[in-house]
Amino acid sequence: xLKEQGFRDWAPSMSAREQLTxxxxxxxxxxxxxxxxxxxxxxxHQAFLDKDWASxxxxxxxxxxxxxxxxxxxxxxxxxxxxxAYAYYRNKSEWTEDGIExxxxxxxxxxxxxxxxxxxAKQGAEWVPESYRLAMVVADIYSQKYNDPELASQWYFKSSxxxxxxxFVFRAYATHLARCEGKEEExxxxxxxxxxxxxxxxxSLTLTVRRDMERLEDHIALIAANTMSLEQLESAALKNGSTxxxxxxxxxxxxxxxxxxxxxxxxxxDIANDKNAPFFYGRxxxxxxxxxxxxxxxxxxxxxxxxKRSPELFRRQDLIEFTKLETSLGASNDNRKK
Amino acid sequence: MMAEEIIPAVQINNLTKIFPVPFRKEKVIAVNDLSxxxxxxxxxxxxxxxxxxxxxxxxxxxxxxxxxxxSSAVFGLSSSETASRGSVGFLPENxxxxxxxxxxxxxxxxxxxCGLSRRKIKExxxxxxxxxxxxxxxxxxxxxxxxxxxxxxxxxxxxxxDPRLVVLDEPTAGVDPAGSRKIRDLIIELKQRxxxxxxxxxxxxxxxxxxxxxxxxxxxxxVKEGKLEELIEIESxxxxxxxxxxPKILDQxxxxxxxxxxTRVLRSGKPKTTLERLFLKETxxxxxxxxxxx
Amino acid sequence: xxxDKVKSVKEDFVVPHKLFSLSRVWAIALNTxxxxxxMKVFYFMLIFSVLIIGxxxxxxxxTFEQELKILKDVSFxxxxxFASIFSIVxxxxxxxxxxxxxxxxxxxxKPVPRFEYLVGKLIGIILLVAVxxxxxxxxxxxxxxxxxxxxxxxxxxxxxxxATDAQKEYLKETIFAQGVSPELILGVLAVFLKAxxxxxxxxxxxTFASSTLFTIIVSLVVYFIGHAQSLALEYYFPDGQMYGALxxxxxxxxxxxxxxxxxxxxxxxxxxxxxxxTTLMLRLIGLTGFYLTIYSMISWILFAKKEL
Ligand SMILES: Nc1ncnc2c1ncn2[C@@H]1O[C@H](COP(=O)(O)OP(=O)(O)O)[C@@H](O)[C@H]1O
Ligand SMILES: [Mg+2]
Numbered sequence: 001x002l003k004e005q006g007f008r009d010w011a012p013s014m015s016a017r018e019q020l021t022x023x024x025x026x027x028x029x030x031x032x033x034x035x036x037x038x039x040x041x042x043x044x045h046q047a048f049l050d051k052d053w054a055s056x057x058x059x060x061x062x063x064x065x066x067x068x069x070x071x072x073x074x075x076x077x078x079x080x081x082x083x084x085a086y087a088y089y090r091n092k093s094e095w096t097e098d099g100i101e102x103x104x105x106x107x108x109x110x111x112x113x114x115x116x117x118x119x120x121a122k123q124g125a126e127w128v129p130e131s132y133r134l135a136m137v138v139a140d141i142y143s144q145k146y147n148d149p150e151l152a153s154q155w156y157f158k159s160s161x162x163x164x165x166x167x168f169v170f171r172a173y174a175t176h177l178a179r180c181e182g183k184e185e186e187x188x189x190x191x192x193x194x195x196x197x198x199x200x201x202x203x204s205l206t207l208t209v210r211r212d213m214e215r216l217e218d219h220i221a222l223i224a225a226n227t228m229s230l231e232q233l234e235s236a237a238l239k240n241g242s243t244x245x246x247x248x249x250x251x252x253x254x255x256x257x258x259x260x261x262x263x264x265x266x267x268x269x270d271i272a273n274d275k276n277a278p279f280f281y282g283r284x285x286x287x288x289x290x291x292x293x294x295x296x297x298x299x300x301x302x303x304x305x306x307x308k309r310s311p312e313l314f315r316r317q318d319l320i321e322f323t324k325l326e327t328s329l330g331a332s333n334d335n336r337k338k
Numbered sequence: 339m340m341a342e343e344i345i346p347a348v349q350i351n352n353l354t355k356i357f358p359v360p361f362r363k364e365k366v367i368a369v370n371d372l373s374x375x376x377x378x379x380x381x382x383x384x385x386x387x388x389x390x391x392x393x394x395x396x397x398x399x400x401x402x403x404x405x406x407x408x409s410s411a412v413f414g415l416s417s418s419e420t421a422s423r424g425s426v427g428f429l430p431e432n433x434x435x436x437x438x439x440x441x442x443x444x445x446x447x448x449x450x451x452c453g454l455s456r457r458k459i460k461e462x463x464x465x466x467x468x469x470x471x472x473x474x475x476x477x478x479x480x481x482x483x484x485x486x487x488x489x490x491x492x493x494x495x496x497x498x499x500d501p502r503l504v505v506l507d508e509p510t511a512g513v514d515p516a517g518s519r520k521i522r523d524l525i526i527e528l529k530q531r532x533x534x535x536x537x538x539x540x541x542x543x544x545x546x547x548x549x550x551x552x553x554x555x556x557x558x559x560x561v562k563e564g565k566l567e568e569l570i571e572i573e574s575x576x577x578x579x580x581x582x583x584x585p586k587i588l589d590q591x592x593x594x595x596x597x598x599x600x601t602r603v604l605r606s607g608k609p610k611t612t613l614e615r616l617f618l619k620e621t622x623x624x625x626x627x628x629x630x631x632x
Numbered sequence: 633x634x635x636d637k638v639k640s641v642k643e644d645f646v647v648p649h650k651l652f653s654l655s656r657v658w659a660i661a662l663n664t665x666x667x668x669x670x671m672k673v674f675y676f677m678l679i680f681s682v683l684i685i686g687x688x689x690x691x692x693x694x695t696f697e698q699e700l701k702i703l704k705d706v707s708f709x710x711x712x713x714f715a716s717i718f719s720i721v722x723x724x725x726x727x728x729x730x731x732x733x734x735x736x737x738x739x740x741x742k743p744v745p746r747f748e749y750l751v752g753k754l755i756g757i758i759l760l761v762a763v764x765x766x767x768x769x770x771x772x773x774x775x776x777x778x779x780x781x782x783x784x785x786x787x788x789x790x791x792x793x794x795a796t797d798a799q800k801e802y803l804k805e806t807i808f809a810q811g812v813s814p815e816l817i818l819g820v821l822a823v824f825l826k827a828x829x830x831x832x833x834x835x836x837x838x839t840f841a842s843s844t845l846f847t848i849i850v851s852l853v854v855y856f857i858g859h860a861q862s863l864a865l866e867y868y869f870p871d872g873q874m875y876g877a878l879x880x881x882x883x884x885x886x887x888x889x890x891x892x893x894x895x896x897x898x899x900x901x902x903x904x905x906x907x908x909x910t911t912l913m914l915r916l917i918g919l920t921g922f923y924l925t926i927y928s929m930i931s932w933i934l935f936a937k938k939e940l
Contacts, residue, residue: 035709069904428741434733438670450659451742
């Protein structure tokens with residue numbers, strides 16, 4: 001009767017009891033559980049310095065089963081195995097001369113520790129669901145080690161929903177979602193939400209969000225441009241409550257399907273004047289203007305000014321194009337002088 | 339006061355105390371059907387060899403152990419009642435106190451236990467410290483006290499609650515002659531103040547001078563009891579007490595007593611045996627030469 | 633002389649005796665406390681200081697969470713250890729010593745009921761535990777406070793190009809969450825309550841053991857079984873259900889003989905960020921009161937007729 005509150009939480013779990021030495025077990029029920037967990041934490045750290053990964057795994061197992069509600073134990077366990085042990089075998093496999101050994105490291109040890117680390121992180125996320133941290137670690141492993149943006153984005157989302165999640169977790173969710181093929185619509189919704197909320201709160205936007213935003217808008221516009229007719233797109237753009245994105249779809253259609261630069265320019269001009277449209281449409285407009293040799297110089301001057309003021313609006317390919325423009329203008333100027 | 343005449347300070351009736359011996363069938367009869375009475379204002383000596391049951395009797399009287407049969411009371415209150423300890427002071431055999439306390443702190447601690455007020459404690463403490471002559475040592479810890487000093491602080495402790503009866507178990511045991519003299523003087527002073535005293539001793543000459551009455555206890559039984567003078571008076575002998583006696587005068591004492599100019603007769607009359615002889619006789623341990631002597 | 637004359641005289645002379653007097657209990661408690669203090673038990677504070685200040689400088693290349701956790705673990709470990717040792721060894725040392733040295737004779741031949749003596753001793757030892765825990769907590773909180781500020785300053789310095797206010801705020805929040813908090817005070821309180829129960833156990837044992845070593849050993853055994861008690865009950869009654877009156881009765885006896893001390897280890901919960909409800913604390917306090925009452929009664933029953 002007296003035990004339902006409290007007791008279950010501070011008695012060590014069955015798995016902890018099985019792993020502990022007798023003395024540690026006695027101590028752990030005698031009010032020194034946290035201290036004993038710290039001692040195993042130190043031992044794990046020493047084993048890490050000694051590159052004794054089996055011991056690291058064992059001691060991290062003990063710390064986590066002694067205090068499963070202490071997020072940092074899981075965090076360190078996952079970090080030691082999925083990053084440190086993994087990296088250790090990766091380096092070693094690259095340096096070792098013995099082909100078989102190298103193969104073993106690559107195909108047995110590395111995946112093994114990666115899995116172990118992932119397992120720790122997932123268990124931790126189950127034990128401490130109110131904290132964002134372990135779900136984020138799981139997501140990090142999927143993102144950085146397995147290159148799986150889909151699973152990573154799912155875990156980043158889970159993490160971002162915890163009360164203590166810092167804003168970058170949601171950003172990570174958005175960027176990973178943006179990298180998932182076939183999820184562009186969903187990704188665009190999240191990214192634009194993020195874009196808008198960040199801009200309205202006057203905080204600076206990260207580059208990734210800007211890029212994702214542009215890439216996803218282009219992607220969506222391109223699909224619409226290729227699947228819908230001009231009439232459909234025009235009526236969608238002129239309908240009440242239409243957004244700049246409807247115009248972008250129309251513009252894309254004119255540009256890519258109809259190859260009508262002049263008509264496209266008119267549409268893009270409208271978009272650039274829309275307060276709600278992201279600033280990169282200004283750059284897009286100038287880039288399109290520059291395609292017409294008559295406007296080349298004027299567009300170049302404007303682009304140069306824009307680049308100086310907001311370099312973040314220029315992607316890599318934009319900079320390449322800009323440089324091309326610059327060189328061709330320089331060449332023609334040279335020709336003229338001659 | 340009237341009351342002191344009416345209610346005896348100590349009333350022990352047919353007291354028997356049997357101790358079981360662990361893991362044995364036989365038992366120790368420490369006190370065997372003992373009755374005694376100490377009148378108020380009286381100094382009573384309980385005399386007997388070691389192991390005769392003196393301490394056991396006192397412990398029953400003070401409620402530290404319970405009687406197997408019989409009863410004991412202090413000023414009419416049964417020893418089993420805590421209230422009976424309200425008017426008693428006790429100095430145990432070889433007392434040992436908290437050696438981390440100073441003399442003054444010890445007395446004030448016991449004063450608090452007696453329920454004295456803070457002011458009263460202060461008064462009593464300084465009064466008693468001067469009575470037992472420990473004023474100079476009052477701020478020293480008991481750890482550094484000598485045996486005699488401990489005995490005296492023990493006596494002061496027994497007196498702190500202003501008791502009407504003081505129980506002293508072997509008060510002079512192990513104390514040097516000067517210290518033991520001092521304790522005897524204190525007992526006499528208590529008597530003068532009208533405080534009843536019951537004390538025990540296995541050394542007879544130490545109680546001889548201070549007791550109004552003595553009881554001789556042997557193997558748990560009270561074998562003889564009475565006024566000191568009555569117990570030790572011997573009709574058939576004469577005693578001469580000499581001062582500055584020279585050895586050769588001792589040899590020819592009868593002739594020279596009148597002739598000598600240096601030697602003087604101080605007192606002559608009915609001589610008394612010593613309590614020791616009496617004691618040895620009563621307890622059946624009288625030695626050969628004592629028997630020949632008498 | 634007539635019977636009622638005796639009676640009236642008796643009444644004149646007998647000092648009115650209080651059956652229970654707090655001032656006598658307090659005198660014994662204070663005396664016990666003084667005795668322990670003068671035995672120089674407070675030298676343990678030196679060991680404690682060395683431990684927790686040492687815990688600060690040992691692990692400097694750890695994350696702040698680990699550093700603060702180790703500091704808290706060492707402090708709480710030392711507090712638990714000292715409090716339990718003081719309560720068990722203190723009780724086991726003083727009561728049998730009083731009996732052995734016959735100091736008890738001089739106390740019990742004053743108008744002091746035996747119950748008061750027991751309660752006074754118990755309170756004196758609990759008082760010592762309380763004072764030492766307060767001293768340790770002061771030192772511990774001071775060091776922890778100093779450390780959390782030092783760590784915050786360090787972390788802020790580590791941010792390249794200077795931390796923004798938001799970053800500073802975030803760091804402060806996360807670091808201070810592991811620092812000084814009211815929950816820690818509750819943890820110390822629980823350590824105290826556990827030690828008080830342990831003192832109660834030692835009191836019972838010392839009233840029949842009358843030897844220091846025996847008291848310490850038996851009390852320690854009870855202390856450890858008390859911690860494992862809930863595990864044992866969990867093992868025998870896995871779903872927390874008792875079947876039948878006999879089992880409930882046996883479990884009840886076990887719970888009295890071996891108090892559930894595991895319940896008091898709330899520090900294990902605090903350090904993992906669980907919030908401690910007022911109900912739980914009140915329950916622990918109530919449980920401690922319950923155990924101390926029971927133990928005082930049992931030791932009184934054992935002690936009341938003890939031949940000294
Ligand atoms: N607690 C006890 N258990 C068993 N025997 C005891 C106990 N106390 C005293 N005795 C025995 O009772 C007898 C009387 O002892 P005691 O009263 O101390 O004698 P005294 O004080 O006259 O020297 C002794 O034989 C002693 O061994
Ligand atoms: Mg004796």
